[in-house]
Amino acid sequence: MVFGGIVKPFQALGQLLGPKREISGGGNDDDAGEMDQGGVTHHSPTQVLKNFNEIRFLRIELPSGELGIDDGVLLKWRADFGSTLDNCVILGAASVINNGHSKQFTASPDPPVATTDLVCANAGGDDNGSIPESFYTNGGLKLRVVWTISSLIAASARHYLLQPIIAEHKTLNSLVLTDADGQGVLCMNRDQLEELRVKPLSASSASKRTLVPALNMRLWYAPHLELPNGVVLKGATLVAIRPSEQTSAKKEVCDLSWVSTAFEEPYGTAAKMLVKRRTYCLEMNSF
Secondary structure: OOHHHHHHHHHHHHHHHOOOOOOOOOOOOOOOOEEOOOOOEEOOHHHHHHHOOOOOEEEEEEOOOOOOOOOOOEEEEEEEEOOOEEEEEEEEEOEEEEOOEEEOOOOOOOOOOOOOOOOOEEOOOOOOOOOOOHHHHOOHHHHHHHHHHHHHHHHHHHHHHOHHHHHHOOOOOEEEEEEOOOOEEEEEEHHHHHHHHHOOOOEOOOOOOEOOOOEEEEEEEEEEEEOOOOOEEEEEEEEEEEEHHHHHHHOOOOOOHHHHOOOOOOHHHHHHHHOOOOOEEEEEOOO
16 A cells, blocks of 8 residues: 555666666667656666776666655655665654744544554663653554655665666675665675675565565654754654564664664764653564
8 A cells, every 4th residue: 555656756767777678670789778758867876887897886866756745744764674674763844843944744633553563661660751642543553554664665676676786786895775865775794795796686576676574663742853963853753673583593682883873974963862751662564
């Protein structure tokens, strides 16, 4: 149900990152770009990089993020992948106030959550940062679940489409796929790249993306979060995600450094402030 609103952006992402289609009408396809409906020529990264033999560090920037969000809404994510998701951090806010000006976001009355199985548990020791009851009744939690699912789908779609580049360029030590909007960042280091070459990913049967495994998530929420630079986040939410198998094996309950350093400033500070609040645990099935 969540897929519908982001299918077209992912189709565009596939055109940018996917292999070149043949252009009808003859001609030399080796040097030809891919022609979209507007007659604009563009080249996929796979095509552009085919003559580079020893790429060590590669950063690809998309012209925009995949997730269309309303004005005033903050939604950022960072994901690390090997052959599957290693971890993902998502920062969101219903509205951002800067210098006294705000843009409010009105949530859909019933955001779709049918694809998830959630179990909420209070993991905090006191009342600091407790989520108000209205958060559950006015669609606040459902909206955050939609943000989480949408971000994971965006990350897994990017990961799936990077396969040809990773397979063809075995000297890669670092691969980053970001966007000009600063919405999402997918990162892979040398070990993660090698893991994908050795252990092929599991693709989702629903679409061209990597299958997201069963997940354990920790959520922090603040109705009002004021940052040192004067920016105020309304309904600020931070979600830290790791595969269930990984979290049960490593049991890194107290180490949150990977969460608080996921974003550049001022959002890194927002993450550091949020992890000091009460923690809520959620679980999600594979999808």
